[in-house]
Amino acid sequence: MSLLRTLRVTVNASALAMLALTGCGPTEPKVASAPPDMRRLTDEQYHNIVTDLFGPDLEVAVRSDPLTRTDGLLAVGARTAQISPSGFEHYYAMGKAIAAQVASPAHRADLIPCTPKSETAADDACATQFFTHTGRLLYRRPLTDSELKAMVSAAHEMAEASKDFYRGISLGLGDMMVTPKFLFIVDETQPSKDGKDIELTPYAKASRLSFLLWNTTPSDELLDVAAKGEFNTSSGIEKHVERMMASPRLHTGVRAFFADFFALDKFETLEKDSIIYKAYTTVVGKDAEEQILRTVADHVLTRNLDYRDIFTTKRTFMTGGLARLYHVRVERPDGAWVPYEFSDEDGRAGILTQVGFNAMASHPGRSSPTLRGKAIREAMLCQHVPDPPGDVDFTSFEDPNSPNKTARQRLAAHAVQPACAGCHKITDPIGLALENFDGVGQARMSENGEKIDATGDLDGIAYSDALGLGKAMRNHPATPTCVVRRLWAYATGRPADNSTTAYINYLDQRFAKDGYRLPELLKQIATSDAFYAVAKPAAATAMLQTEGGRGSSTTSQEAVR
Amino acid sequence: MTNSHSRLTKFRFGTVVSAVGFALAAAWGASAPAQAADGRYAFVIRDFYIAQYNSMFLDECPSGISMANDEIWWRAMSKEDRAKKTDNGLITVLDRNPVAMRRGPKGEDVCLNPEVVTDPPLKIIEGKYSYGANLDGTTDGRATPKTCAHHKFTGLDGTPGVDNQLYRLVGCTYGWRKGGLIELNANEMRGTSGLGMALIEISNVQDPRNDDDVTVTFYRSVDQFAMDGQGQPLPFTSYRVEADEKGKPSYGDTLKGKIKNGVLTTERGDVSIPFYGNYNFMHPVIKDFGLQLTIAEDGASAKGMITGYYNVEEFTYYVGGMAGHASAADNCPSLWAMSKKLADGYPDPKTGECSMISSAFDIQAYAAYAVLPKDQKLAKTAKK
Numbered sequence: 001m002s003l004l005r006t007l008r009v010t011v012n013a014s015a016l017a018m019l020a021l022t023g024c025g026p027t028e029p030k031v032a033s034a035p036p037d038m039r040r041l042t043d044e045q046y047h048n049i050v051t052d053l054f055g056p057d058l059e060v061a062v063r064s065d066p067l068t069r070t071d072g073l074l075a076v077g078a079r080t081a082q083i084s085p086s087g088f089e090h091y092y093a094m095g096k097a098i099a100a101q102v103a104s105p106a107h108r109a110d111l112i113p114c115t116p117k118s119e120t121a122a123d124d125a126c127a128t129q130f131f132t133h134t135g136r137l138l139y140r141r142p143l144t145d146s147e148l149k150a151m152v153s154a155a156h157e158m159a160e161a162s163k164d165f166y167r168g169i170s171l172g173l174g175d176m177m178v179t180p181k182f183l184f185i186v187d188e189t190q191p192s193k194d195g196k197d198i199e200l201t202p203y204a205k206a207s208r209l210s211f212l213l214w215n216t217t218p219s220d221e222l223l224d225v226a227a228k229g230e231f232n233t234s235s236g237i238e239k240h241v242e243r244m245m246a247s248p249r250l251h252t253g254v255r256a257f258f259a260d261f262f263a264l265d266k267f268e269t270l271e272k273d274s275i276i277y278k279a280y281t282t283v284v285g286k287d288a289e290e291q292i293l294r295t296v297a298d299h300v301l302t303r304n305l306d307y308r309d310i311f312t313t314k315r316t317f318m319t320g321g322l323a324r325l326y327h328v329r330v331e332r333p334d335g336a337w338v339p340y341e342f343s344d345e346d347g348r349a350g351i352l353t354q355v356g357f358n359a360m361a362s363h364p365g366r367s368s369p370t371l372r373g374k375a376i377r378e379a380m381l382c383q384h385v386p387d388p389p390g391d392v393d394f395t396s397f398e399d400p401n402s403p404n405k406t407a408r409q410r411l412a413a414h415a416v417q418p419a420c421a422g423c424h425k426i427t428d429p430i431g432l433a434l435e436n437f438d439g440v441g442q443a444r445m446s447e448n449g450e451k452i453d454a455t456g457d458l459d460g461i462a463y464s465d466a467l468g469l470g471k472a473m474r475n476h477p478a479t480p481t482c483v484v485r486r487l488w489a490y491a492t493g494r495p496a497d498n499s500t501t502a503y504i505n506y507l508d509q510r511f512a513k514d515g516y517r518l519p520e521l522l523k524q525i526a527t528s529d530a531f532y533a534v535a536k537p538a539a540a541t542a543m544l545q546t547e548g549g550r551g552s553s554t555t556s557q558e559a560v561r
Numbered sequence: 562m563t564n565s566h567s568r569l570t571k572f573r574f575g576t577v578v579s580a581v582g583f584a585l586a587a588a589w590g591a592s593a594p595a596q597a598a599d600g601r602y603a604f605v606i607r608d609f610y611i612a613q614y615n616s617m618f619l620d621e622c623p624s625g626i627s628m629a630n631d632e633i634w635w636r637a638m639s640k641e642d643r644a645k646k647t648d649n650g651l652i653t654v655l656d657r658n659p660v661a662m663r664r665g666p667k668g669e670d671v672c673l674n675p676e677v678v679t680d681p682p683l684k685i686i687e688g689k690y691s692y693g694a695n696l697d698g699t700t701d702g703r704a705t706p707k708t709c710a711h712h713k714f715t716g717l718d719g720t721p722g723v724d725n726q727l728y729r730l731v732g733c734t735y736g737w738r739k740g741g742l743i744e745l746n747a748n749e750m751r752g753t754s755g756l757g758m759a760l761i762e763i764s765n766v767q768d769p770r771n772d773d774d775v776t777v778t779f780y781r782s783v784d785q786f787a788m789d790g791q792g793q794p795l796p797f798t799s800y801r802v803e804a805d806e807k808g809k810p811s812y813g814d815t816l817k818g819k820i821k822n823g824v825l826t827t828e829r830g831d832v833s834i835p836f837y838g839n840y841n842f843m844h845p846v847i848k849d850f851g852l853q854l855t856i857a858e859d860g861a862s863a864k865g866m867i868t869g870y871y872n873v874e875e876f877t878y879y880v881g882g883m884a885g886h887a888s889a890a891d892n893c894p895s896l897w898a899m900s901k902k903l904a905d906g907y908p909d910p911k912t913g914e915c916s917m918i919s920s921a922f923d924i925q926a927y928a929a930y931a932v933l934p935k936d937q938k939l940a941k942t943a944k945k
Contacts, residue, residue: 279795320798324795325797329799482736
């Protein structure tokens with residue numbers, strides 16, 4: 001391509017982008033379609049589905065094999081998640097326990113939509129009714145005839161053998177809950193209209209939408225909409241996106257995104273030294289995690305404010321346990337949540353100054369500017385910080401008799417090691433700004449009697465304290481871009497890569513134009529063609545044809561079928 | 562850990578300096594939370610003990626230790642009765658609680674009716690030294706219009722004229738001495754029951770380490786202690802102040818005070834504070850109440866002493882209402898009788914008999930936030 005032509009193409013692309021932004025041109029750049037995929041349910045999704053189907057009274061203690069955080073998100077790691085034998089055992093036990101509760105005398109009248117002719121015999125009509133309805137919600141599509149027949153048949157046999165209709169129901173339901181069709185969200189496809197490629201089935205579109213916006217299985221209503229073909233048109237999708245976004249359940253979806261985005265799963269294993277941090281308990285740890293989510297959800301959804309201001313907002317929510325760590329008065333000393341606003345004079349603003357972030361990115365017994373800097377770079381700016389070499393000498397850092405009293409001094413001594421210096425340069429100046437917060441986020445002026453110097457800089461923006469860091473983060477160009485990239489990856493399970501650059505740029509510009517309002521970004525993604533785009537995995541198909549092996553999502557998908 | 566109290570000082574210092582363009586202000590924009598802004602600091606009292614000087618070899622009790630209720634009951638029984646009670650000695654651990662106090666002429670409980678028997682006189686403190694304060698202003702303890710004649714102590718630091726007749730009263734009774742069951746039990750019960758929660762709020766504070774003019778108010782909280790893993794109260798916990806339906810806080814007596822190098826000293830006045838222990842809930846008015854409170858450098862805790870005149874009737878009522886006298890190693894009738902003799906404050910205009918007793922109490926307190934009704938109103942307003 002000649003330079004002139006390149007220039008013309010660039011200019012045309014820019015012009016098109018501008019047109020798009022003004023609402024007069026194409027709405028979004030094309031994205032290279034990815035092969036259909038399947039993602040394992042997260043524990044929260046599993047829990048949400050069971051609660052949606054059977055109500056909040058059931059005991060659901062799901063703890064599956066941990067997902068691997070990939071490209072910053074567990075949602076991306078869920079694409080490659082497997083189920084170990086012990087993980088399957090857990091799913092099996094959980095499925096059976098839930099099924100037993102559903103069929104129990106305490107719940108059956110509410111959860112099984114029909115009464116059998118006899119409780120001591122099979123009733124295929126009633127079983128069919130139950131499995132048709134429940135199976136559609138569990139599999140996120142209508143059961144095929146053979147699936148339904150197999151389920152009713154299994155229930156029939158058990159009911160006859162045990163002389164208990166409900167044992168049959170329990171058996172069938174338990175079996176459904178351990179099938180990949182339930183445990184994996186599968187991109188089921190159908191031939192595209194022109195027959196040349198494939199596209200998501202309306203039910204698969206409903207699933208994508210529901211898990212993105214509500215983090216749960218599609219509702220009856222949404223599946224009905226899919227059945228009517230309303231997801232075949234952009235206007236149909238937009239109508240239902242708007243309906244779903246108007247629901248309070250959007251909070252569930254947005255909270256799930258931010259929990260993944262900010263890697264809040266670390267709280268599950270977060271330990272603190274109870275001798276050093278007496279006020280930090282497991283309960284307070286849960287509150288700290290919840291505080292971050294409440295702050296963000298309130299900011300970006302309830303108030304619909306500029307996403308970037310989550311780094312500077314003075315508004316948050318407080319419990320009695322957290323108030324002890326913040327050293328503030330709270331009107332309800334018990335576990336109740338109350339809105340709280342830090343005063344203008346207070347050194348806290350934004351989520352980086354909250355107990356949760358500082359506790360999460362710290363060691364059990366001390367703060368860590370490096371962990372904090374790394375967490376900010378990786379989770380909030382979408383930048384990669386290399387892992388430390390395996391043979392790092394921490395002696396100078398951990399020496400209790402060190403003359404270096406503050407973390408800044410200790411890090412300065414430690415970072416002279418050439419293998420360490422490079423990374424510490426990109427993490428420590430950020431994390432040191434938070435040194436006025438100890439290992440559980442309590443404010444402090446000094447460390448070991450030495451006044452803390454919280455100055456630093458973020459990619460050339462200098463600041464003198466945590467408030468300055470918050471402002472620098474707010475104004476950092478990577479901050480909004482990062483949430484765009486992550487939300488896209490979270491929605492599709494695919495990390496933003498070279499094939500999506502144009503689309504991500506487009507989303508970036510829309511996000512800016514919309515005043516960095518997250519709901520607009522969410523809507524933009526949820527109504528985009530890109531969100532639903534799939535294509536035949538040509539390479540994988542070729543591999544299948546030549547090797548007859550597995551390894552593609554189509555293979556998995558077909559196996560699930 | 563640096564607490565908000567000390568941070569406040571530094572923060573304000575920083576603010577002042579920044580006003581003249583000095584860079585220190587940037588050090589910590591810092592957690593000067595709502596509390597700092599309104600100059601209010603509070604402490605919740607955890608431990609409340611009669612201040613006693615107890616020497617290792619009982620030098621202050623040369624006449625010995627008082628005979629306890631239980632012992633008097635046991636000694637009063639015949640050999641045959643003892644054999645009967647103990648199944649000829651086969652029962653080694655005898656449950657004395659239901660019976661040991663019922664040694665009145667008609668089987669009355671002598672702790673609830675201390676006047677029905679005359680026990681041997683209570684052994685009392687005869688030593689020279691005591692904790693406390695000079696409440697009557699004399700050095701010889703002579704009678705004044707406000708006091709009855711009494712013996713004085715010398716303070717442990719050599720201060721002459723110390724008044725602490727309550728210590729004199731209880732100091733030679735095992736159950737009341739340091740480590741004795743009575744006060745240990747009272748403090749334990751207060752720590753775990755959420756009753757008798759006394760809050761001290763210091764307001765109008767410009768500088769929590771040095772301030773010549775502060776206001777000290779005493780409240781009762783309706784909230785329980787929040788404890789750490791070792792069973793100690795967690796500092797900086799919020800405690801709601803008890804109030805009536807119109808929002809007027811209960812208790813609420815106020816004294817002026819000053820803070821010097823972290824030591825709060827109040828002026829004297831009458832103060833009512835809540836008290837709970839040994840199944841008794843009380844709200845004694847301590848006359849000429851004075852508080853000296855040493856606030857820890859980190860502001861998280863404070864130790865101090867309350868001095869003043871305690872109502873004798875209220876004290877003996879408290880003693881009489883306790884459970885477990887059989888194992889408490891105390892003596893109700895003797896203490897009741899002796900308390901009237903040792904009372905040294907506020908004579909009855911008609912009888913001349915003093916109704917109150919000079920006293921001193923050690924307190925241990927933890928930093929807290931007093932949540933007044935007005936704070937809850939503010940929070941509700943803020944929500945809108």
